[in-house]
Each structure stands twice: as structure tokens, then as C-alpha cells.
Amino acid sequence: MKKNIYRIHFSSVDSTNNWAKANIHLLKQDQLTLVTADLQTKGRGRFKREWLSPFKQNLYVSFCFFVRKNQKDLSNIAQILSLSGIKALKQFGFKAGLKWPNDILVFGKKIGGILCEVVCLEDRLCLIAGIGLNINMPEETALKIDQPVTSLFIESGKEMELDFVLEALTQSFVTDLELFLQKGFAPFFEEYNKYLIYSKGQALEFRERDHILKGNFHSINRDGSMNLLMSSGLIKKIYSLEE
Ligand code: BTN
Numbered sequence: 001m002k003k004n005i006y007r008i009h010f011s012s013v014d015s016t017n018n019w020a021k022a023n024i025h026l027l028k029q030d031q032l033t034l035v036t037a038d039l040q041t042k043g044r045g046r047f048k049r050e051w052l053s054p055f056k057q058n059l060y061v062s063f064c065f066f067v068r069k070n071q072k073d074l075s076n077i078a079q080i081l082s083l084s085g086i087k088a089l090k091q092f093g094f095k096a097g098l099k100w101p102n103d104i105l106v107f108g109k110k111i112g113g114i115l116c117e118v119v120c121l122e123d124r125l126c127l128i129a130g131i132g133l134n135i136n137m138p139e140e141t142a143l144k145i146d147q148p149v150t151s152l153f154i155e156s157g158k159e160m161e162l163d164f165v166l167e168a169l170t171q172s173f174v175t176d177l178e179l180f181l182q183k184g185f186a187p188f189f190e191e192y193n194k195y196l197i198y199s200k201g202q203a204l205e206f207r208e209r210d211h212i213l214k215g216n217f218h219s220i221n222r223d224g225s226m227n228l229l230m231s232s233g234l235i236k237k238i239y240s241l242e243e
Contacts, residue, residue, distance in 0.1 A: 004030060004031040004032065005031065005032050005033075005034065005170065005174070006028065006031050006032070006033045006034070007033070007034040007035075007036060008033060008034070008035050008036070009035075009036045009037070009038075010035075010036070010037040010038070011037070011038045011039065012037065012038065012039045012040075012041060012055075013035075013037045013039075013040060013041070014040065014041050014042040015040050015041075015042050015043055015044050015051075015130075016035040016036060016037050016040065016060050016061060016062040016130060017035075017044060017062050017115060017117055017128050017130040018042070018044070019035055019062075020033075020035045020062045020064045020128045021117060021119060021128060024064075024119055024121070024126050027064050027066075027126065029066045029124065030066075031065075032063060032064070032065045032174065032177070033063075033064040033065070034061055034062070034063060034064075034166075034170065035061070035062040035064060036059070036060060036061050036062075036166065037053070037060045038055055038056045039053060039054065039055040039056070039060075040053035040060050041053075043060060043132065044115060044130075045113055045115060045132075046113065046114075046115055047207060051113065051115075051132050052141070052144065052145055053132065054137065054141055056136075056162065057134075057135065057136045057137045057138075057141065057151075058132060058133060058134045058135050058136065058137055058151065058162075059131070059132065059133040059135055059162055059165060059166055059169070060130075060132055061130065061131050061132075061133075061166065061169070062128050062129065062130040062131075063081070063127075063128075063129045063130075063131070063170075063173060063177075064126065064127065064128050064129075065126075065127055065177070066121075066124045066125065066126050066127070067124065067125050067127060067181065068124060068125075069120075069123070069124065069125055071125065071181065072183075072184035072185075073180070073184035073185040073186075073223070073224075074118070074125070074127075075223075075224070075239075075240065076180075076184070076185040076188075076223070076224045077116055077127060077129055077180070078101065078102040078114045078115075078116040078129065078240065079101055079102050079185070079188070079192060079224050079240075080173075080176050080177065080180050080185070080188060081102070081114050081116070081129050081131055081173060081176075082098055082101075082102035082103070082104055082112070082114055083098070083176060083188060083191060083192060083195065084169065084172040084173035084175075084176045084177075085104050085112050085114075085131060085133060085169060085172070086098065086104055086195050087172045087176075088165065088168040088169040088171075088172045089104070089106070089111075089133075089152075091168050091172075092152070092160070092165070092168070094106055094152060094155065094156075096111065096112075096195070097195055097196070097197040098192065098195040098196050098197060099197055100196065100198070100220070100226050101224065101226075101240040102114045102240070104133070105197060106150055106152075106155055107150065107155065108148070108197075109148040109149055109150035110134075110147060110148065110149045110150070111133065111134050111149070111150050111151060111152070112131060112132060112133040112134065113131070113132050114129065114130065114131050114132075115130040115131075116128070116129045116130070117130070131169070133165065133169065134149060134150065134151035134152070135151055135152050135153065135160050135162055135165055136151060136152070136153045136159045136160060136162070137149075137151035137153060137154070138151075138153065138154070139154055142154060152165075176188070185222070185223065185224055186222065189220075189222055192220065192224070193220055196220065198217040199217070200217060200218070200219075201216050201217065201229075202216060202217045203215075203216055204216065204217050204228065206228075206238060208238075213228070213236075213238065214231075215228035215229055215230045215231070215236065216228065216229040217229075218235055221237065224240070225237050225238060225239045225240075226238050
């Protein structure tokens, strides 16, 4: 797959994920297609949230590829992409961490998020792994978002060439994807734990459908799910919830 990468770029699109989902018939089954945009008018985040996508400030990318229906550990693909994002940022000197399951944080603030969607075809699955990475977004835009967010520019005071970061991200993901498609999540487990921002016993809150789940961090399981220690003393295994 390494040599076979194709990019479709829009100056404006509603959402790169939406476009990919609606145009699967245009994607080639034997290649990785990157759908990118300068601007998304309806950028989507997890939990049906908006993903603010101002013109040419940040990266908005959907990595689209096809896998067999029995591909191992498919539910971990967003976690793999978050690791690829962290390693790409590291190349530019940024130390990023992971908030379970797949948020990328720098200095405790969100800098990247992932929305993975799967479309079931007759004999294969099409994976649409969308990532938004905040690169040149200024503070005044970040303040419009209803959670603490940051960008590389806010943290460093330096603007970066978006395509330069995209290249590093793509290389990182292509390498990780090749290994993942062969061996699943297992080879990434240690690395995933290394970048996780939680310490044992840390109080955590998660949104679960219509309520908030509270507990203390216990551990990550080999399948990428999290063990949360509840006030009852019981451990609750939680999975990457609604996308
Ligand atoms: C999150 O809520 O953390 C996930 C954000 C995902 C945003 C990206 S930007 C590219 C792709 N297109 C979208 O509409 N969403 C994803």
C-alpha cells in the first residue's frame, strides 16, 4: 500500500468524511486515498459535535482504505491513527499525549481528534479514518470552541506549512497501518500505554449515551478498552463509545 497513495483535495467541502462516504465508488480498492480540504463547512466530531474547520488553518483529512470483512481488531483503527498523529507531531518537536480512546493532547489541551467510520460493502469494508489536527489556528478561534483546545501555533508561536505536517502524518500512518493490517493492535499496545496521559487512580468522567460515567483509571486492556474502577469497587470495562 505504501507506494499507492492518492489524494483528493477540496478548497471547500462539507466534511471530508461525508464526501468519502458518499463517493466510495470513486475510491480505488487497492490504494490509500486521502481526502483533504482547506475548509469544512460541516466538519464533524465524535458524539455528533461540530469540528470547527476554518480555512487553511488546520489539517482536515480522511484516510480511506478497504479491508477484508474479517480484518483483526478493526475497532482499534482510531487508536492507531491517534498514535500516528502523536509520532508525526514528535518529529516537529511537540510532545503530545493520548486521552483515551483517541484524542491527541498537547499540554492537556486537545490538538487533534479522530472520527472513524466504516461502510459495509458486499465483500469488503471501507474504512474512513478522519483526523483533524490543529496547526495554525490562533487563540481567538480556539476560544470559540466549548472545550480546552490548542494548536501548534498557539504552543510555539510559529506557523507551519500544512502540507509538511500532512506528509509526516501520512508517512507515520502508512507505516502503522501496514503493521496493523498484518498483526492487529498487539504490536501497538505498549506504545499506546506509553502515550496515555492518565495515572493509576486518576478520577475520570466519560459520556455514555445520555449520562456521565464516573470512576478512576485502572488500566487499558489488550483490546484497547479501558478498565474503570467504580466507587462500588467493581471494575467496569468501557469501550470506545458512540462515534
Ligand atoms: C473528535 O470529535 O475528536 C473527532 C474530530 C474529527 C475531525 C475530522 S476533520 C476530518 C474529518 N472530517 C470530519 O468531518 N471530521 C473528521
